[in-house]
Amino acid sequence: MRNVAVTSYLKTSGSFAAYATLKKSAMLAFGVASLFSAQAVLAFDFNDVSQEAQELAQRGYTAPQSNLPGSLAGLNFQQYQQIQYKPAQSHWRSDNLRFDLGFFHEGMHYNTPVTINEVNGDDVQELKFSPDNFNYGNLDVDKSKFKDLGFAGFKINYGDNPDKKNESMVFLGASYFRVAGQNQRYGLSSRGLAVDTGLNSGEEFPRFKEFWVVKPQGDDRYLTIYALLDSPSATGAYRFILRPGQDSVVDVQSRLFLRRQVTKLGIAPLTSMYLFGPEQPSNDSNYRPAIHDSNGLQLATGDGQWLWRPLANPKRLSVDTFPANNPRGLGLLQRDHDFGDYQDVENRYELRPSAWIEPQNSWGDGQVELVQIPTPDETNDNIVSFWRPTQELPTNQPLDFNYTINWTLNESRYHTPDLGWVAQTRRARGETVQDNLVRKSDDSTLYVIDFVGPNLKSPGSNDNIQADVNAGDNGQIVRSEVTRNPAMGGYRLKLSVKANDTSKPVNMKAFLKNGDSRLTETWNYVLPANE
Incomplete structure (x- = not known):
């Protein structure tokens, strides 16, 4: 109760x-x-x-x-x-x-x-x-x-x-x-x-x-x-x-x-x-x-x-x-x-x-x-x-x-089998890898989003999987990277963002596409103000 x-x-x-x-x-x-x-x-x-x-x-x-x-x-x-x-x-x-x-x-x-x-x-x-x-x-x-x-x-x-x-x-x-x-x-x-x-x-x-x-x-x-x-x-x-x-x-x-x-x-x-x-x-x-x-x-x-x-x-x-x-x-x-x-x-x-x-x-x-x-x-x-x-x-x-x-x-x-879906979202501090391989914070927030679904297991031999990312008026995309995730049978999007004005939230949206073809549902998340 x-x-x-x-x-x-x-x-x-x-x-x-x-x-x-x-x-x-x-x-x-x-x-x-x-x-x-x-x-x-x-x-x-x-x-x-x-x-x-x-x-x-x-x-x-x-x-x-x-x-x-x-x-x-x-x-x-x-x-x-x-x-x-x-x-x-x-x-x-x-x-x-x-x-x-x-x-x-x-x-x-x-x-x-x-x-x-x-x-x-x-x-x-x-x-x-x-x-x-x-x-x-x-x-x-x-x-x-x-x-x-x-x-x-x-x-x-x-x-x-x-x-x-x-x-x-x-x-x-x-x-x-x-x-x-x-x-x-x-x-x-x-x-x-x-x-x-x-x-x-x-x-x-x-x-x-x-x-x-x-x-x-x-x-x-x-x-x-x-x-x-x-x-x-x-x-x-x-x-x-x-x-x-x-x-x-x-x-x-x-x-x-x-x-x-x-x-x-x-x-x-x-x-x-x-x-x-x-x-x-x-x-x-x-x-x-x-x-x-x-x-x-x-x-x-x-x-x-x-x-x-x-x-x-x-x-x-x-x-x-x-x-x-x-x-x-x-x-x-x-x-x-x-x-x-x-x-x-x-x-x-x-x-x-x-x-x-x-x-x-x-x-x-x-x-x-x-x-x-x-x-x-x-x-x-x-x-x-x-x-x-x-x-x-x-x-x-x-x-x-x-x-x-x-x-x-x-x-x-x-869920429609025609689109992949978000299996998990993970949040961490954003960081870069230096020449000495030591990771260093870059003051951004990192989101790791894994997409899975029947259509992502074999999207095609000529696949060109990319992320369509939008961070709104208050968001700055520091980096965005899509890689294959063989462990989950889908794709992983790593998205690092910063707020232009930390007193305001950042409204983020992202989905995967192959050329002009949408592959997944839209992931939508808000980085709250002052975080």
Whole structure:
């Protein structure tokens, strides 16, 4: 569990009345079809949660009220971790399904309950909280006083063996959710919506206040979850279809209703952590060469361009934007997956997945925004990315944004094979080799960028591989050199730069080409001011 460095810590969802089962007869009368032909007619679907969201938007916002007793409100993280849902009580545990559900107790900053319903054919039932279904470890608490609490969130377990299912997806806190595929560890998080991230006015955290989970049939390998989002600025209806696997996939259908114009509306937001790495080595002695859940932002624009921005832990708040009308894809990626990249036995950062987002409808004109926040340690999620519409959005009609999130350790499968990509970025002091072979600093900053990809293994016998480099108005290119990297099966660019004015940043871009033919995505990095 990490802090969110954008603002004060997360606030969880407020309760919302369970969906009335009396609606099922009306639903059946209209013959509402399932989202999948294999599924039975349901008492609840996306249109229902959309109607709930629209009606909610027409009413004034009501902030949720905490119902947390002091004995739970004062827990620290280690104490809260002692409260665990009993595996034997997992919902659907005895139904011979590939999925079952576990739940999270209120406590710490999770101080308001969410309502969780089960949709089973033509029936909708709220899942009730009971303290008897939780273990409280060594905590000195009287659980009999917790009977009027509720769930803080829930987790989805998946597997063929009812006694050895793996945790696959978690909804816990505001509109946050995490997903892990086979042999992956939880890393970065996704969110339903981001509002005013990185503004001095403060960030608003929309929250999922109610869920409806569709009970799967015996052979189903997917799970459908509906969610109702609420915030002072917007409401929303969401449908998540989780398909666990080696790469777990979540299909997201979202419909937003604005209560007011929003300065920054962040669609498909991702939240991650970057402390240090080869791109930005640690200033302190550390046996670990890198600590991060993601090391770069990848963007595929609507006009076919591919961009890679290595992440940073800046000295001050950094907000960067990238034009992206109707983007083909965007995401925060963890491109390093060797244990040696991290040397961390406990946290296993090499097993943290990337999240690659592919829009499934037209998003219109907009830009991708990358917010990077200073952090002194790895307990803070200090990286946020999202797509932001640039046109003014109507407050009197629904806004649909649909997309697929791929959680993967195999990033190359989501990259075009026609272009190479950045395998690693390394930063060091720039230097020259003197006549006596002793290296001497030349006051520049050296970047070593390795490009790999199928098209770089054999670019042609008459190849003339060069770098197209741009250091902007404030950058001076001291030297640029491209060499073959036989160890990685690609090419290495060594780029030394200086700032003309050290009080201003240097915005660098580079890609490889063979004559007039582009060979790679664009590497884009910023040398901060006063560095």
